[in-house]
Amino acid sequence: MTFFKSTLADHTHRDCAVSAASTSFHGEVKAIDSAVEEVLANIHLCSKNIHILSDCTSAIHIVTSAVTSDIHADLQAHTRDLNAQILDKDHFVDIMWIGGHIGLRGNDLADGYAKAAAMQAKHIDSVVHTTTSIKSKVRSELLRTWQRRWDLHSGTQTYAFIPKVSFTSTSTLCPSADTKRNRLILGHHRLKDRMHRIMPKAYASPTCPCRTAAQTSQHIMFHCSQLFSKERTMLMDTIEHALVKCYVPPFKRDITLKTLLCPAIQPDFNSIVQKAVAKFLFSIDLDIYPSDHSCHYVFLL
Numbered sequence: 001m002t003f004f005k006s007t008l009a010d011h012t013h014r015d016c017a018v019s020a021a022s023t024s025f026h027g028e029v030k031a032i033d034s035a036v037e038e039v040l041a042n043i044h045l046c047s048k049n050i051h052i053l054s055d056c057t058s059a060i061h062i063v064t065s066a067v068t069s070d071i072h073a074d075l076q077a078h079t080r081d082l083n084a085q086i087l088d089k090d091h092f093v094d095i096m097w098i099g100g101h102i103g104l105r106g107n108d109l110a111d112g113y114a115k116a117a118a119m120q121a122k123h124i125d126s127v128v129h130t131t132t133s134i135k136s137k138v139r140s141e142l143l144r145t146w147q148r149r150w151d152l153h154s155g156t157q158t159y160a161f162i163p164k165v166s167f168t169s170t171s172t173l174c175p176s177a178d179t180k181r182n183r184l185i186l187g188h189h190r191l192k193d194r195m196h197r198i199m200p201k202a203y204a205s206p207t208c209p210c211r212t213a214a215q216t217s218q219h220i221m222f223h224c225s226q227l228f229s230k231e232r233t234m235l236m237d238t239i240e241h242a243l244v245k246c247y248v249p250p251f252k253r254d255i256t257l258k259t260l261l262c263p264a265i266q267p268d269f270n271s272i273v274q275k276a277v278a279k280f281l282f283s284i285d286l287d288i289y290p291s292d293h294s295c296h297y298v299f300l301l
């Protein structure tokens, strides 16, 4: 378990397999080594004094002892090397003993993960492995790792629209419509608000030609008083009809930018929205993404 400045870190824990012939003691020593590794990898986030807590006094003795252990010499040397690198960066690691099972949140969480890993290992040992089961396991592990990394981007618009990663797309649009939609989801488009931010000299103003607001995707899809009002009215009419036709409950009827770009209300309604938005994006003459080589710089951003 990792806490940064008393707060549970985003990547809360690390699973690390030790040899099948290893003892739980080896696991304790390896856990301390992994914690020191984690500290070094995130040293820019750490305070000067870093505390690593373990409830295994023997493991602490091994990694802090000046005497080289016969059995755990490699691990001991690795931990020492990592610690030397941390000291070089002017930080100090204190490896301390803490009593187990005394109601500390971090300790309880670590115990929970250790028990879950032990159960999983027992389950894996008792299962007959087939090509399909191995593929399935690899897929689920990849998905888990991907999701963990994606969760680090929880403050972005794209994360707000697509919080769960998946190997399969829920989009029913043709590739060209999908590209336009994806540009708006990612925020990698050529609307004035963005272009002014990244190229202020070439784009002197973020303001839409209607002069009422910055030209953002939200403005284009919902508010612009000058551009695409006829197409927008058709889009909103289609969505209003779909809300009724698909019996969408009133508390789900709030139409936001997420509803238009990544609808996740119910399958029949989502499909209608996706088609209507694709039609809207095709019908408007808007420079969402570059269509010729003169605009290749957009891909470099």
Ligand SMILES: [Zn+2]
Pocket (backbone or CB within 6 Å): 208, 209, 210, 211, 212, 213, 219, 223, 224, 225, 226, 227
């Ligand atoms: Zn406008």
